[in-house]
Amino acid sequence: MSEPPRPDRAWDGTLRDLGPQVLGVLVRRGADFATAEDAVQEALLEAVRRWDAPGGAPSDPKGWLVTVAWRKFVDARRSASSRTQREIRMTLEPPPGPTEQADDTLLLLSRCCHPALSPASAVALTLRAVGGLTTAQVARAFLVPEATMAQRISRAKKTVAGERFGEPGDVRAVLRVLYLVFNEGFTGGPTGRADGVDLAAEAIRLTRQLVDAVPDDAEAAGLLALLLLHHARRDARTTAAGELVPLDRQDRSRWDTAAIAEAVALLQRALARDRLGPYQAQAAIAALHDDAATAEETDWPQVLEWYDELDRLEPRNPVVALNRAVAVGHVDGPLAGLRLVEALPADVPRRDAAAAYLHERAGDLAAAARRYALAADVATSTAERTHLTTQAARVRQQSG
Amino acid sequence: MAKYLLLKHYRGIPEPVPGTDVPMDRWTPEEVTAHMEFMGTVIDDLKERGEFVDAQALSPRGEFVRYGGEGRPPVTDGPFAETKDLIAGWMAIDVESQDRAYEAAAYLSSAPGPGGRPLHEWIEVRPFLTDDAEVTG
Numbered sequence: 001m002s003e004p005p006r007p008d009r010a011w012d013g014t015l016r017d018l019g020p021q022v023l024g025v026l027v028r029r030g031a032d033f034a035t036a037e038d039a040v041q042e043a044l045l046e047a048v049r050r051w052d053a054p055g056g057a058p059s060d061p062k063g064w065l066v067t068v069a070w071r072k073f074v075d076a077r078r079s080a081s082s083r084t085q086r087e088i089r090m091t092l093e094p095p096p097g098p099t100e101q102a103d104d105t106l107l108l109l110s111r112c113c114h115p116a117l118s119p120a121s122a123v124a125l126t127l128r129a130v131g132g133l134t135t136a137q138v139a140r141a142f143l144v145p146e147a148t149m150a151q152r153i154s155r156a157k158k159t160v161a162g163e164r165f166g167e168p169g170d171v172r173a174v175l176r177v178l179y180l181v182f183n184e185g186f187t188g189g190p191t192g193r194a195d196g197v198d199l200a201a202e203a204i205r206l207t208r209q210l211v212d213a214v215p216d217d218a219e220a221a222g223l224l225a226l227l228l229l230h231h232a233r234r235d236a237r238t239t240a241a242g243e244l245v246p247l248d249r250q251d252r253s254r255w256d257t258a259a260i261a262e263a264v265a266l267l268q269r270a271l272a273r274d275r276l277g278p279y280q281a282q283a284a285i286a287a288l289h290d291d292a293a294t295a296e297e298t299d300w301p302q303v304l305e306w307y308d309e310l311d312r313l314e315p316r317n318p319v320v321a322l323n324r325a326v327a328v329g330h331v332d333g334p335l336a337g338l339r340l341v342e343a344l345p346a347d348v349p350r351r352d353a354a355a356a357y358l359h360e361r362a363g364d365l366a367a368a369a370r371r372y373a374l375a376a377d378v379a380t381s382t383a384e385r386t387h388l389t390t391q392a393a394r395v396r397q398q399s400g
Numbered sequence: 401m402a403k404y405l406l407l408k409h410y411r412g413i414p415e416p417v418p419g420t421d422v423p424m425d426r427w428t429p430e431e432v433t434a435h436m437e438f439m440g441t442v443i444d445d446l447k448e449r450g451e452f453v454d455a456q457a458l459s460p461r462g463e464f465v466r467y468g469g470e471g472r473p474p475v476t477d478g479p480f481a482e483t484k485d486l487i488a489g490w491m492a493i494d495v496e497s498q499d500r501a502y503e504a505a506a507y508l509s510s511a512p513g514p515g516g517r518p519l520h521e522w523i524e525v526r527p528f529l530t531d532d533a534e535v536t537g
Contacts, residue, residue: 392425
């Protein structure tokens with residue numbers, strides 16, 4: 001019933017890469033972000049229409065797109081206001097070199113991740129304007145209708161248009177958004193990949209671009225290391241049927257050792273700068289897990305030291321406190337860990353799951369089964385829910 | 401084609417077939433896995449037939465919410481009482497006939513439970529009202 005797949009046109013991928021680059025050129029020339037983004041989208045559509053014709057593809061695709069997008073931008077401004085139009089000077093610049101390219105990426109990212117935007121809006125805008133995804137692709141990735149996503153992006157652009165920009169680059173805000181994009185792909189599980197948009201890979205690609213733009217930022221490098229270390233375990237994280245496999249039961253031979261090596265090198269260089277932040281600390285913890293040949297060989301005392309560090313960097317973060325409690329459970333015994341878990345507020349995500357895990361390690365299988373079942377009740381994803389139900393079943397079976 | 405909603409309930413269904421209402425955390429892990437794999441098979445089958453629209457699972461946690469009046473916060477009632485009907489999730493399908501909708505629901509209900517035996521779980525089947533009067537031709 002399905003149509004044969006259309007052979008990829010040679011320039012499909014090119015367009016995806018060029019869109020954000022062209023937008024960067026327009027914004028650097030002084031175009032306002034929202035109008036420029038519309039203009040680039042229109043230029044891309046025109047490219048799709050024209051380049052398909054025999055001999056229609058230009059020899060300098062980027063130059064072509066810059067020219068067309070700029071014309072569309074000027075037209076849009078002209079129709080919006082003839083007064084502002086006079087202020088726009090047509091400039092013909094040489095194509096930007098690699099440095100300018102990196103600067104442009106940072107410029108665009110800081111606009112798309114502006115703190116005035118809600119996280120969901122910043123994520124959507126980033127994926128389209130910097131990631132070069134179509135609205136339809138972003139919509140599919142978040143399982144919402146395309147019109148809904150178009151509206152979300154359009155509202156986000158209006159919000160950004162009303163903000164003043166000084167120096168490009170609240171890097172912190174950009175890191176937060178890229179982390180969210182990754183998490184969205186990470187928790188999505190294998191079904192998240194089915195529709196052709198791999199958000200986790202996309203987050204890594206964009207974080208690489210950011211690291212190129214701010215090579216001296218230790219936290220940007222820390223985030224890239226963190227994402228790579230988690231991504232390296234992806235194939236081992238789920239069974240063929242999509243069930244979650246917890247860290248201590250994963251087949252470690254399926255971890256991506258090249259990605260782990262790259263991340264560890266990145267992290268070591270970042271830590272050497274002596275500008276510790278939460279992403280580097282989390283990456284250090286992930287690296288310790290990835291470094292252990294078996295779960296039993298995990299260096300828990302060192303993991304705990306890093307959680308202490310993270311706790312200092314992000315005091316009163318209950319998620320950090322919960323993870324730290326599990327590490328305490330490995331270092332000082334499960335009962336010590338349990339005392340810390342039970343002292344946390346009841347609504348901390350995964351509190352029951354952590355308590356169940358520690359009860360099981362303490363040998364109290366009845367309590368473990370009860371807490372796993374409670375944890376399944378409050379799980380926020382189907383995969384997690386199934387996993388916790390299975391854990392409850394397994395522990396109950398063992399307790400007989 | 402007509403759209404139907406197949407609703408799964410946590411509770412609030414007619415009397416279950418005897419011996420099939422064991423809570424899932426009291427199954428064996430293998431039984432849980434087999435059940436979840438079957439759900440995936442049902443969805444794959446519907447997709448293959450060109451009948452699949454949507455499938456979602458719902459958390460058992462939730463509350464009733466209503467307007468509390470001008471300038472007041474929303475009024476909530478919850479968590480759900482143990483006696484309340486509780487929807488666990490749904491599949492939306494687009495099929496040729498009511499017979500086909502019932503057949504799909506029955507297939508969904510044949511999902512394996514304890515001992516690998518079919519659960520015979522009740523599935524609520526609800527036709528969608530269409531937006532417009534149907535034009536045939």
